[in-house]
Amino acid sequence: MHNACIGRGTIGINSLYLINKNLLMKVLVIGAGNMGLAYAKALVKSEFLSNHNLMISDTSAEKTEELKKISRFDVFTNLSDCLPKADIIFIAVKPYHTDELFEELKPMMSPDQIVISIMAGVTIQSMKDGLGITKVVRAMPNLPAQVGKGLTSFTASDEVSRLELSTVENLLDTTGRSVRLDTENDVDASTGISGSGPAYVFYFMHSMMEAAKKMGFSVHDSKVLVGTTFEGAVELFNKSDLSPEGWMKRVASKGGTTRAALDSMEDNNIKQLIEDAAYAAFNRAVELGKES
Ligand SMILES: NC(=O)C1=CN([C@@H]2O[C@H](COP(=O)(O)OP(=O)(O)OC[C@H]3O[C@@H](n4cnc5c(N)ncnc54)[C@H](O)[C@@H]3O)[C@@H](O)[C@H]2O)C=CC1
Numbered sequence: 001m002h003n004a005c006i007g008r009g010t011i012g013i014n015s016l017y018l019i020n021k022n023l024l025m026k027v028l029v030i031g032a033g034n035m036g037l038a039y040a041k042a043l044v045k046s047e048f049l050s051n052h053n054l055m056i057s058d059t060s061a062e063k064t065e066e067l068k069k070i071s072r073f074d075v076f077t078n079l080s081d082c083l084p085k086a087d088i089i090f091i092a093v094k095p096y097h098t099d100e101l102f103e104e105l106k107p108m109m110s111p112d113q114i115v116i117s118i119m120a121g122v123t124i125q126s127m128k129d130g131l132g133i134t135k136v137v138r139a140m141p142n143l144p145a146q147v148g149k150g151l152t153s154f155t156a157s158d159e160v161s162r163l164e165l166s167t168v169e170n171l172l173d174t175t176g177r178s179v180r181l182d183t184e185n186d187v188d189a190s191t192g193i194s195g196s197g198p199a200y201v202f203y204f205m206h207s208m209m210e211a212a213k214k215m216g217f218s219v220h221d222s223k224v225l226v227g228t229t230f231e232g233a234v235e236l237f238n239k240s241d242l243s244p245e246g247w248m249k250r251v252a253s254k255g256g257t258t259r260a261a262l263d264s265m266e267d268n269n270i271k272q273l274i275e276d277a278a279y280a281a282f283n284r285a286v287e288l289g290k291e292s
């Protein structure tokens, strides 16, 4: 059983103290890729950081030059120019870049700094050892963070105080919702559901678009048919307490077209195959942790 505490991305009265405090702190995002940039953009848009309290760093000169032209935050190529100024550091590079990154960071880290890693599988202990610090948050976001509809699960080392955790939660909630979990194993499990999950949805969408094209629809029309169907179904699901099975029953008439499709899925064991896929991602996250 996974215990979770879900943040809704709203600001309560008790958060006012945190907002004022947050305005004074500096955040550094390392890695300006899909996820790092999603966080950086959400953070500058939020009321939690004032201008120029958000720094971003990437080893790709091409990326940093591009970012300098468009961004409202401070862009760096050298970590030595920004790391010492940061209170909170998001690490958003690929897990296989950790060794070289940690080697560079370790001599510059200070014990007060809080690291939030969004890297799949990289354990809290390996970050404590690799960076020589104790305040570590291990988070697993997902790609809809780019449009403010992300889900970030997270857990933290014991050395992160309750107040610091609230600050972290507020920062994570700028990209959508967050779920605080008890253990790193829970974070690995959530990787198999929400972290990697958007790709499973895209897989399903792709398959439906391929079927639509085979039936003679143009690419444009296939996209509209599939995209609108997903959007509508998700809205129905989110706006009621009805289970997915309940909704399936509302679509399927006895002896009708939907029943034919659902029977075909059952005969082909699609449910089991999706469960296997989610477990494959979960197990891979655990495996990455052993490698880290
Ligand atoms: N893409 C996704 O849907 C999700 C990704 N993640 C995690 O987020 C992390 C980043 O993934 P993406 O954003 O998709 O990767 P990405 O490849 O788009 O971005 C990584 C960025 O890090 C930069 N980088 C590499 N080494 C660096 C260093 N030493 N210093 C500064 N920058 C450096 C690269 O130039 C690149 O711009 C991964 O660890 C992944 O496990 C987590 C949840 C979802």
Ligand SMILES: O=C(O)[C@@H]1CCC=N1
Residues within 6 Å of the ligand: 120, 191, 195, 196
């Ligand atoms: O595929 C990956 O490893 C990352 C983690 C979750 C989504 N993307």
